[in-house]
Amino acid sequence: MSTGRLALLTAVALMVIMLAMTAGISLGAAPVPVSTVWGIIANKIHPGLIESTWSAGRESIVWEVRFPRVILAALVGAGLAVVGAVLQAVTRNPLADPHLLGVSSGGALGAIIALMHTGLIFGLVTVPLFAFVGSLAATAAVVAVTRFTGAAADRLVLSGVAVAFVATALANLTIFLGDPRAAHTVVFWMLGGLGLAQWSHLVYPAAVLFICLVWLTLRAREVNALAMGDETAATLGVPVARFRAQLFVITALLTGVMVAFSGAIGFVGLVVPHFIRLVVGSDNVRVIPLSAFVGAVVLVLADLAARLVMAPEDMPIGVVTGLVGGLAFIFMLRRK
Template sequence: MRGSRILLWTVGALGLLFLCVTLGVSLGSARIPVVTVWSILGHHAAPDLFQQTWSAGRDSIVWEVRLPRVLLAALVGAGLAVVGAALQSITRNPLADPHLLGVSSGGALGAIIALLHTGLIFGVITVPLFAFAGGLCATMAVVAVTRMTGAAPDRLVLSGVAVAFIATSLGNLAIFLGDPRAAHTVIFWMLGGLGLAEWSHLVYPAVTLAASLVFLVLRAREINALAMGDETAATLGVPVARFRAELFVVTALLTGVMVAFSGAIGFVGLLVPHFVRLTGGSDNVRVIPLSALAGAVVLILADVVSRTIMAPEDVPIGVITGLVGGLSFILLLRRR
């Protein structure tokens, strides 16, 4: 019975993801009919099968602007939700999310330095590179602090909070010392955005997500054992310290890459795994892949709202996820 329900939820999530991708490309400040959207996509996939009856402007909007943005939203949403599901299990902390290790704050610090102080010294890839470097440094700092204070999971949580505060303070200092005329771009990036979406950039989050997802799904039963406690996991033959370190490296890498291309987006990694567990149980064999699908759907819908609620202006996507996430979190609290 449970297997049938999980299969039904999986098929439903895939269908909803397909629908959301379609709506994400169709909706915006300039709405494009769904038939036209799929005709344009079909034309780019098989030019001989579709006769072009649409303008070059619509073709550019669909293929060059919206589709990469929607795909990036799906990748980032899936990545953040997967990291949240994994971290909540391995730390045995229901409040753990992708920002637990201070990666988002470190990434924001790196982006601020790139935007306000170094300039685009490596071209358009400069901001993602600096953001990833900042996230990696923050992760290394969390690991170092945890080793100094103790290796328990709760120590890791507290170390992440401390490093996040430090990185945020340094970021604020960098904004204060930077050019005030460029501050608005930094603030938009810190609040989350998908403006870096380009076809040439999608390969990095896509490959990172695919590799991390395969690793986490294959080791999902060991993650289940870790969620039951270190002693239980060791009894079942899991090398606790080494496996936890591997998971932290994988989740830090995945979070750093996603933050580098989307900015700081909250609540997706915190809430999506909880809603998945309400319907699919706590087995990470199911929770991790279903969280990926649900996270992709959630962030695509949030991006659609951010592009349409004040069109033609884009509202930072972090504002949307924060508002919806806060209300959803209150509902979860009522369910205890």
């Protein structure tokens, strides 16, 4: 693909993200006109820029509720799609994603432990920290099970399914042993949702996504080499074992932080990278950043659907991604 076409695709992706986020802010149980949405945002960025003709209620809906929510949806969607793209390349398995490999389940387990048993002992970073540790532990468990069973690296997803079941069982046990009055709070992490988005919390997923995405994009050619096999990567000068370990830590960090703020959301990391490869090919120099763009759009639209289907109630976003992703999964099996 030429540089000009890649630049055009990037510009189109950015425009689509802006349109999707605008729709996500404007639409809902209480619709807000697009002109009002951008007027409120402009006034918040530059006070007094536009004459205020809207009510305080609409301003609160746009700025305090929906805007941080769609930003979080974009961050989480981008993060999960990038993780899926990297895991599929590293494991050489087209069905690999953070949900199927048990990484999301490990992150949810860590978040639930923090919520129900330890409390916010480290302040606001407690839940993301525990979720990262849970994701990292799940990743290590998947690798250990694969080695124990003697399965090839491209069969890693089978070990991931087993680890996901175990992590989910431990999460259920943790809920059972915890305070019943607090149990309803963990449903958010089990089903996925973005209703707890706040401006003060967005800095954590934004910073982690930016750092990890830049690092992965810069190392994308090495990811390409690893995707061609360990022997080929070693011939090209890639330190296979160390680089694979680094990728597992990065993907666990991304997944853990995203799960901490959104719950366990499946299938975004599975479907989006395949769609990108259909358009731009398998070169991860293009696949990784474009997966971030498209993943952001997909989850913003999924969250919009979750808010509209049962308005004024919010359907868990994990239900929407599960339904759509499950159908896409069946289609992929059909395509072999």
